[in-house]
Amino acid sequence: MSKNFSAPKITRRAGLKLLSGGLAAGFGTYAGILSAPAVLASDRTVIRLGAPAGSVPGIKTAIEEGLFQKENIEIELVTLAGGPNILAATVGGSLEVGYSDLFAWVGALDNGFDLTFLQSANGRGNSDFIIASKESGVKVPADLRGKKIGTAAHAQSKLRVTLYLEHFRIKPEDVEFVVINQRDTVGAALAGGQIHASIASDPNVAQWEKQYGVIILEGRPWQQVPEKTTTAGFFSTSTWLKEEPGRAERFVRAAREGASRYNGYSAEQKAAISLKYDKVDLFAIEKENPGVIKRMDDANASHSGAIDLEATSEWLKIAAAHKTIKNVIDLKPLLHSTALAATI
Numbered sequence: 001m002s003k004n005f006s007a008p009k010i011t012r013r014a015g016l017k018l019l020s021g022g023l024a025a026g027f028g029t030y031a032g033i034l035s036a037p038a039v040l041a042s043d044r045t046v047i048r049l050g051a052p053a054g055s056v057p058g059i060k061t062a063i064e065e066g067l068f069q070k071e072n073i074e075i076e077l078v079t080l081a082g083g084p085n086i087l088a089a090t091v092g093g094s095l096e097v098g099y100s101d102l103f104a105w106v107g108a109l110d111n112g113f114d115l116t117f118l119q120s121a122n123g124r125g126n127s128d129f130i131i132a133s134k135e136s137g138v139k140v141p142a143d144l145r146g147k148k149i150g151t152a153a154h155a156q157s158k159l160r161v162t163l164y165l166e167h168f169r170i171k172p173e174d175v176e177f178v179v180i181n182q183r184d185t186v187g188a189a190l191a192g193g194q195i196h197a198s199i200a201s202d203p204n205v206a207q208w209e210k211q212y213g214v215i216i217l218e219g220r221p222w223q224q225v226p227e228k229t230t231t232a233g234f235f236s237t238s239t240w241l242k243e244e245p246g247r248a249e250r251f252v253r254a255a256r257e258g259a260s261r262y263n264g265y266s267a268e269q270k271a272a273i274s275l276k277y278d279k280v281d282l283f284a285i286e287k288e289n290p291g292v293i294k295r296m297d298d299a300n301a302s303h304s305g306a307i308d309l310e311a312t313s314e315w316l317k318i319a320a321a322h323k324t325i326k327n328v329i330d331l332k333p334l335l336h337s338t339a340l341a342a343t344i
Contacts, residue, residue, distance in 0.1 A: 045247050049234075050078045050086040051099040052152075053184050053278065054204060056121065057270070058302035059099075060277045062258025071250040081181040082153030084108070087115060087235060096240055097251065101232045102315070103155040106325045109334070115235045117307075117335045119252045121259075122232040124225035125301030128201040130164060131186075134213040136196035141168040141217055150180040150189060150198030156231060159324045161199050163224035184278075187212045202299060203271065203280045206292045210285045226318075228311035230303065233339075241336065252338040259302035267296035307331075307339050 049059065059075065062068055068075050078095060080086045083104025090098035091113050099121055100108075108115055130149075132138035138147060144165065151157040162172045178195050180186050186198045187208035199221055200208070208214045225231065234255065241248055262270065271282040271293045286293050309331055316328045338344060 044072045044074065045244065045250070046074045046076060047096045047247075047251060048076045048078050048094070049097045049099065050080045050089055050095040052081055052086075053079050053182060054201075054274075054280070056099055056302075057273055057277075057299065058121070058259030058262045058304070059255060060258075060273055061262040061265070062254045064273065064276075065258065065261060067254040067257050067261075068251075071254045073247070073250055073254060083155075083232075084153070087113060090235060091115065091237060096236060098235050099232065100235060101154040101156040102230060102312070103159070103319055103325050105233065105235060106316070106319075106329055107155070109329065110326060114237050114239070116238055116241060117331075117339050118234045118236055118248055119255055119336075119339055120230040120233050120303035120305070120307045121255075122230070122301045123303055124222045124227065124229055124231055125201070125299075126220070126222050127295075127298045127301065128160065128199055128221050129205050130161070130197060130217045130219070130221065131190070131200050131205055131208070131214040132197040132217060133190035133193070133195075134215060135193065136190075138197050138217070139215070141165075141170065141219060144168075144197055144217075145170055145174045147196040148176045148178050148194070150178050150186055150195040150200075152183055152199070153179055153181050155319075155324050157199055159319055159322055160221040160225065162322060163318075164199075164219060164221045167219060167224055187214065190214055202295050203274045203278070203282050206282055206285060206289075206295060207280055209292075210289055226311045226314045228308040229315040230307045230312045231301075231315065233307075248336055248338055249344050253344045256304045256344070260304035262302050263300045263304065267294050270296040270299050306342055307335065 063075055080089060083100030084107065086098040086100050087104060087108045089095045097118065105115060105117065136147065138144060149161055151161055158177055165172055165175065180189055180198065184204060186200050187204065189195050190198060191212040205216065236248065274280040274282060282293050312331060313328065316325065319325045320328050
């Protein structure tokens with residue numbers, strides 16, 4: 001795993017070269033993390049995985065590194081907005097696996113959906129911000145009163161903003177929440193005056209600082225979330241799990257190692273993943289704003305291990321107290337064995 005990069009000197013071409021064979025060579029130390037058994041060609045599995053734009057970097061890393069190929073799995077990434085849409089498509093059979101925030105899953109269970117938690121996908125992360133347009137007049141958190149604040153389609157996004165506001169002694173009812181379905185359109189919504197501020201994450205924020213001149217406000221939403229909690233996961237139906245025993249284990253094994261590798265990447269390597277899979281060119285932005293790529297060191301939310309039940313239950317209690325979910329559910333009976341396994 002190489003750390004010998006100089007962010008101001010690296011180019012877009014060099015970033016893409018990292019993904020053409022240079023990444024895998026540096027990861028011999030990961031070989032024993034999740035040892036995979038031999039898989040026969042006849043066991044090949046195609047998995048349509050639904051996720052919002054710009055998400056699941058661990059999955060993209062696993063694809064890039066050939067980890068799913070090693071498990072004889074072909075991943076087809078399907079871009080959809082919001083956990084509820086993704087989970088509905090999973091139950092409806094349009095997807096085999098859906099990526100969703102935890103609260104959308106709890107809501108789906110309340111509606112009678114058959115969805116099993118396969119693997120923790122994200123922790124609280126440390127790469128989200130509250131940003132404001134330069135025309136909004138918002139310079140500090142207190143200026144958010146009376147403003148329109150963008151959130152993602154999932155309930156967790158609004159809760160994160162709510163907790164951020166409460167931290168700065170702003171009542172949620174003193175702002176107007178506006179749902180922005182596609183996270184990659186937040187910058188344009190700010191520039192167009194549809195909203196005054198929004199929750200957003202790198203690498204998009206870095207791009208919008210240059211493109212639209214957005215302002216990053218004091219404080220970070222992630223700081224209000226329990227440290228070891230799971231905030232999002234991968235889900236499938238019990239029918240899918242029963243049809244082909246063992247494929248959930250193969251999927252999770254590759255997903256975990258992909259997450260572990262992504263978290264261990266240098267900032268430049270993470271920027272290269274964003275460039276190839278999300279079309280966010282931080283290398284171009286770096287030329288005029290040196291240090292932007294280095295912020296990708298903070299993008300390490302991908303989970304590579306078992307769920308922490310205590311921390312995640314605490315997150316559910318916070319959500320229930322804010323009426324984001326109706327009740328705090330007993331997680332353990334709803335988890336596939338892969339979610340709790342220390343190794344697979």
